[in-house]
Amino acid sequence: xxxxxxxxxxxxxxxxxxxxxxxxxxxxxxxxxxxxxxxxxxxxxxxxxxxxxxxxxxxxxxxxxxxxxxxxxxxxxxxxxxxxxxxxxxxxxxxxxxxxxxxxxxxxxxxxxxxxxxxxxxxxxxxxxxxxxxxxxxxxxxxxxxxxxxxxxxxxxxxxxxxxxxxxxxxxxxxxxxxxxxxxxxxxxxxxxxxxxxxxxxxxxxxxxxxxxxxxxxxxxxxxxxxxxxxxxxxxxxxxxxxxxxxxxxxxxxxxxxxxxxxxxxxxxxxxxxxxxxxxxxxxxxxxxxxxxxxxxxxxxxxxxxxxxxxxxxxxxxxxxxxxxxxxxxxxxxxxxxxxxxxxxxxxxxxxxxxxxxxxxxxxxxxxxxxxxxxxxxxxxxxxxxxxxxxxxxxxxxxxxxxxxxxxxxxxxxxxxxxxxxxxxxxxxxxxxxxxxxxxxxxxxxxxxxxxxxxxxxxxxxxxxxxxxxxxxxxxxxxxxxxxxxxxxxxxxxxxxxxxxxxxxxxxxxxxxxxxxxxxxxxxx
Amino acid sequence: xxxxxxxxxxxxxxxxxxxxxxxxxxxxxxxxxxxxxxxxxxxxxxxxxxxxxxxxxxxxxxxxxxxxxxxxxxxxxxxxxxxxxxxxxxxxxxxxxxxxxxxxxxxxxxxxxxxxxxxxxxxxxxxxxxxxxxxxxxxxxxxxxxxxxxxxxxxxxxxxxxxxxxxxxxxxxxxxxxxxxxxxxxxxxxxxxxxxxxxxxxxxxxxxxxxxxxxxxxxxxxxxxxxxxxxxxxxxxxxxxxxxxxxxxxxxxxxxxxxxxxxxxxxxxxxxxxxxxxxxxxxxxxxxxxxxxxxxxxxxxxxxxxxxxxxxxx
Numbered sequence: 001x002x003x004x005x006x007x008x009x010x011x012x013x014x015x016x017x018x019x020x021x022x023x024x025x026x027x028x029x030x031x032x033x034x035x036x037x038x039x040x041x042x043x044x045x046x047x048x049x050x051x052x053x054x055x056x057x058x059x060x061x062x063x064x065x066x067x068x069x070x071x072x073x074x075x076x077x078x079x080x081x082x083x084x085x086x087x088x089x090x091x092x093x094x095x096x097x098x099x100x101x102x103x104x105x106x107x108x109x110x111x112x113x114x115x116x117x118x119x120x121x122x123x124x125x126x127x128x129x130x131x132x133x134x135x136x137x138x139x140x141x142x143x144x145x146x147x148x149x150x151x152x153x154x155x156x157x158x159x160x161x162x163x164x165x166x167x168x169x170x171x172x173x174x175x176x177x178x179x180x181x182x183x184x185x186x187x188x189x190x191x192x193x194x195x196x197x198x199x200x201x202x203x204x205x206x207x208x209x210x211x212x213x214x215x216x217x218x219x220x221x222x223x224x225x226x227x228x229x230x231x232x233x234x235x236x237x238x239x240x241x242x243x244x245x246x247x248x249x250x251x252x253x254x255x256x257x258x259x260x261x262x263x264x265x266x267x268x269x270x271x272x273x274x275x276x277x278x279x280x281x282x283x284x285x286x287x288x289x290x291x292x293x294x295x296x297x298x299x300x301x302x303x304x305x306x307x308x309x310x311x312x313x314x315x316x317x318x319x320x321x322x323x324x325x326x327x328x329x330x331x332x333x334x335x336x337x338x339x340x341x342x343x344x345x346x347x348x349x350x351x352x353x354x355x356x357x358x359x360x361x362x363x364x365x366x367x368x369x370x371x372x373x374x375x376x377x378x379x380x381x382x383x384x385x386x387x388x389x390x391x392x393x394x395x396x397x398x399x400x401x402x403x404x405x406x407x408x409x410x411x412x413x414x415x416x417x418x419x420x421x422x423x424x425x426x427x428x429x430x431x432x433x434x435x436x437x438x439x440x441x442x443x444x445x446x447x448x449x450x451x452x453x454x455x456x457x458x459x460x461x462x463x464x465x466x467x468x469x470x471x472x473x474x475x476x477x478x479x480x481x482x483x484x485x486x487x488x489x490x491x492x493x494x495x496x497x498x499x500x501x502x503x504x505x506x507x508x509x510x511x512x513x514x515x516x517x518x519x520x521x522x523x524x525x
Numbered sequence: 526x527x528x529x530x531x532x533x534x535x536x537x538x539x540x541x542x543x544x545x546x547x548x549x550x551x552x553x554x555x556x557x558x559x560x561x562x563x564x565x566x567x568x569x570x571x572x573x574x575x576x577x578x579x580x581x582x583x584x585x586x587x588x589x590x591x592x593x594x595x596x597x598x599x600x601x602x603x604x605x606x607x608x609x610x611x612x613x614x615x616x617x618x619x620x621x622x623x624x625x626x627x628x629x630x631x632x633x634x635x636x637x638x639x640x641x642x643x644x645x646x647x648x649x650x651x652x653x654x655x656x657x658x659x660x661x662x663x664x665x666x667x668x669x670x671x672x673x674x675x676x677x678x679x680x681x682x683x684x685x686x687x688x689x690x691x692x693x694x695x696x697x698x699x700x701x702x703x704x705x706x707x708x709x710x711x712x713x714x715x716x717x718x719x720x721x722x723x724x725x726x727x728x729x730x731x732x733x734x735x736x737x738x739x740x741x742x743x744x745x746x747x748x749x750x751x752x753x754x755x756x757x758x759x760x761x762x763x764x765x766x767x768x769x770x771x772x773x774x775x776x777x778x779x780x781x782x783x784x785x786x787x788x789x790x791x792x793x794x795x796x797x798x799x800x801x802x803x804x805x806x807x808x809x810x811x812x813x814x815x816x817x818x819x820x821x822x823x824x825x826x827x828x829x830x831x832x833x834x835x836x837x838x839x
Contacts, residue, residue, distance in 0.1 A: 114762075118778075
């Protein structure tokens with residue numbers, strides 16, 4: 001019996017050793033770009049890990065203090081950012097970039113594109129694990145997760161570092177820097193692009209020509225009605241207007257700020273949608289349009305991808321557009337199934353901030369100054385920006401005019417995501433964009449109306465539960481209401497009571513509190 | 526069970542009687558058949574729908590919704606996916622490789638641990654069982670395991686990152702242990718008397734006798750490896766090591782992303798016309814799930830046996 005017991009222990013040991021051996025062997029196949037030599041034995045691996053740990057501890061203990069690299073030793077920066085398609089020629093473009101930037105800033109960059117699908121999870125895990133990397137793309141939507149990362153202390157405050165990169169500070173307007181501030185500190189470098197939004201209609205040109213529509217007569221949202229009527233009566237196959245959830249994001253058209261107070265109200269009192277009398281009027285109008293057949297019948301339940309497919313058929317005459325960006329007609333032509341569109345603006349452009357796309361420095365970065373120098377280049381150096389965005393000349397794109405290019409769709413670098421990397425206003429224009437697009441964009445950014453509370457951003461953390469619930473209720477009622485698919489007289493009361501249950505009052509109170517604090521701090525109240 | 530001659534006789538009598546009563550249409554039997562037909566349809570119909578959607582022209586889907594018989598038949602979706610066949614086949618290769626290696630290793634280790642902890646004469650059986658069971662209650666969580674895999678074991682960008690994290694599951698060890706503890710100890714004892722050592726007993730007697738359990742666990746494990754994508758998302762930056770499921774997840778989430786952030790997408794001028802379409806999504810689902818659907822029937826017979834494991838062969 002005893003003999004058996006001992007040999008049983010051997011068997012148990014054998015299986016454990018097997019697991020260990022596997023993990024040890026696997027470090028032989030290591031292909032990561034670690035500077036350390038890979039080791040063959042578990043013991044050595046452990047030693048190395050211990051070293052890593054101490055190195056990590058050293059960097060995380062004091063992140064603001066950074067050891068300057070010796071002058072002859074070029075630094076390698078790591079840059080994680082979001083992509084929608086993996087470029088095939090990634091490595092080639094990276095080599096070209098490194099050849100270009102190494103003499104300039106004595107650093108090379110390791111580009112780490114991450115598919116949008118896992119960006120947030122991946123980056124947050126890396127940050128939580130204190131992994132050492134330098135640059136990352138951040139934003140206030142999708143995977144960017146800016147506020148949350150700032151709150152966790154994952155991003156480096158850049159104010160002191162920016163003093164050493166004056167060109168970068170100067171390349172971006174102050175209003176944009178101010179918009180990135182959290183508690184007075186800058187945590188992100190804005191990627192300059194269109195930062196002002198106007199609202200209006202994108203109308204297919206062929207209908208304007210055919211029916212002699214006078215676009216100058218369209219001054220408000222309601223002025224589009226005759227156009228819809230004309231199309232509905234004469235074009236049986238054409239959908240007059242289609243959209244997804246919110247046909248007209250209720251607000252600016254009715255004199256309310258995005259934050260929810262009435263413009264010009266000295267008390268900045270936030271009122272919720274459901275209490276606004278204008279909302280009822282608006283819903284009644286939408287209901288009339290819907291029953292007349294102007295609005296696409298399935299608008300209330302349509303998802304954005306279905307809208308894209310629908311627009312692609314070319315059967316939609318008018319779309320409500322909430323950006324109205326200069327040169328956007330070229331992009332929209334593709335969306336409308338290759339039909340020319342005309343933009344008609346019905347509201348003044350308003351500065352909406354730069355938080356939709358920024359680049360930040362990780363608190364685990366070993367070379368924050370170098371990282372910022374790189375960002376300085378992406379914001380000021382067209383050569384580097386164009387390399388990052390469009391790849392290599394004559395391979396991934398061809399120049400077809402003054403600063404204008406045509407992207408080669410069969411090339412291995414067609415991602416075209418300038419807004420991720422830096423200042424799009426210094427980059428090439430694409431085929432179909434007017435030569436003065438960037439000037440117009442700059443001008444729009446400068447002349448756009450600054451909201452009274454420019455630089456204020458809500459922190460949703462205290463009312464997270466409520467905001468999720470309210471979004472769910474909106475999904476249920478608001479979509480159908482705003483598209484006129486249901487009778488407001490019946491459904492609006494239901495929507496109101498559901499909102500009350502979801503905690504809209506608490507949310508409004510919390511928003512009001514934050515806004516008031518900000519107003520006091522900035523001497524506006 | 527009582528299998529006395531009388532009982533057998535009685536049984537045959539009842540059988541003959543029911544036959545004589547000529548009641549082929551018992552209402553109960555009819556209803557139960559209908560119920561199972563309904564259940565089967567509920568499983569098969571959506572699958573057929575997915576297949577037909579994947580062969581339908583996009584504009585037809587937008588205009589008429591999903592249809593069982595494509596009003597506008599096309600293989601465009603598959604063409605779109607096979608645009609880069611190399612990527613797809615490589616991803617399949619990676620998935621198959623991880624599934625095969627992972628399942629084999631996992632079965633070996635699970636069987637070993639299950640066997641050791643099922644042996645009543647093993648002195649440290651209780652602590653060893655507890656050691657395994659404990660991990661079921663308290664996991665390390667995402668971040669510590671990430672640190673372990675990436676910063677201590679340096680498995681990132683290797684195929685092992687897809688295999689090792691999910692190699693040993695305490696639950697499956699428990700199942701294995703439960704199965705093996707029903708094995709008569711006399712078999713092992715007699716082998717010992719014949720002079721076999723532990724390893725020999727394990728490989729020539731225990732393993733062959735536990736095929737039903739191994740087949741069942743093997744099926745679960747291979748599904749697990751086949752469908753896993755999160756570890757690839759975390760640990761793999763090298764595009765050559767991407768499994769097929771991650772490709773699919775990316776496509777799906779691309780569309781979800783499009784639905785939730787259209788404002789920004791329009792603002793940045795991302796060309797949405799290149800995003801995968803409704804039919805391409807379904808085609809991807811078929812390509813990802815298809816192979817497993819084909820494999821499943823071969824496991825069927827073990828599967829039924831494995832879950833109701835009771836008796837041993839001979």
